[in-house]
Every structure is written in C-alpha cells, then in structure tokens.
Ligand SMILES: [Fe+2]
C-alpha cells in the first residue's frame with residue numbers, strides 16, 4: 780500500500796520543485812513497499828539510501844532556488860531542513876542497528892512530506908506565483 784499519494788494539495792506551483800517532491804514521494808512509497816513485503820535488509824537498505832540521497836539533493840536544490848528568488852525566510856527554512864536530516868539520521872541509526880524499519884519512521888516520513896510541503900514549501904511557491912501575477 781502506498782504511504783502517500785500525490786495530490787493537488789502538494790502542488791506548490793513551481794514545476795521543478797514539484798517534480799523533485801514527486802520523486803521523493805515515489806522513493807518513500809518504494810521503501811514502504813519493501814518494508815511491507817518484508818524484503819531482506821539489503822534490499823530495504825538500497826531503497827533507504829536512495830531516499831536519503833534524493834532528500835539531501837532536494838534540500839540543496841531547494842535552498843539554491845530560494846536563494847535565487849531572494850526568499851527572506853531562507854535561513855529558517857535551512858534550519859528546518861537541517862533538523863529533518865538530523866531526525867532522518869536518528870532513524871537511520873536505529874535501522875542499521877536493528878536491521879529493520881519502524882512504523883515510527885514511516886509516520887515521520889509521511890508527516891514530513893505532507894506538512895513540510897504544504898507548509899513552508901508552499902509559502903515560497905505562493906510568493907513566486909504572486910510575483911509572476913504582478
Ligand atoms: Fe523545504
């Protein structure tokens with residue numbers, strides 16, 4: 780079962796970032812599928828590391844984009860990205876120690892993806908939209 784499906788509510792109005800968010804969502808769903816299918820640790824690890832790499836890349840790209848549009852809230856947004864990576868790292872440690880993922884980890888992913896995108900990512904997206912309309 781998919782962890783999260785793409786919906787219009789996740790559309791922030793910036794196509795490049797929307798694509799990266801969709802890719803992250805796909806990787807999360809792949810990892811969730813591997814977890815539910817009780818695939819071996821190594822197979823789950825591959826999915827996990829793909830998601831980690833894509834997340835780090837996305838945050839870097841997004842921060843560059845916000846710099847380009849001179850988004851005033853960039854410093855706070857960067858701190859929030861950093862905290863998410865720290866949280867991700869905590870789950871990674873547990874995963875590598877116990878060789879299994881937890882429901883708690885998936886709750887974190889689901890919450891992160893939906894609330895972060897619909898919250899602070901949406902904010903810069905809306906400001907770009909307004910500027911274009913002006
Ligand atoms: Fe973000």
Ligand SMILES: [Fe+2]
Nearest residue numbers: 800841896900
């Ligand atoms: Fe984002």
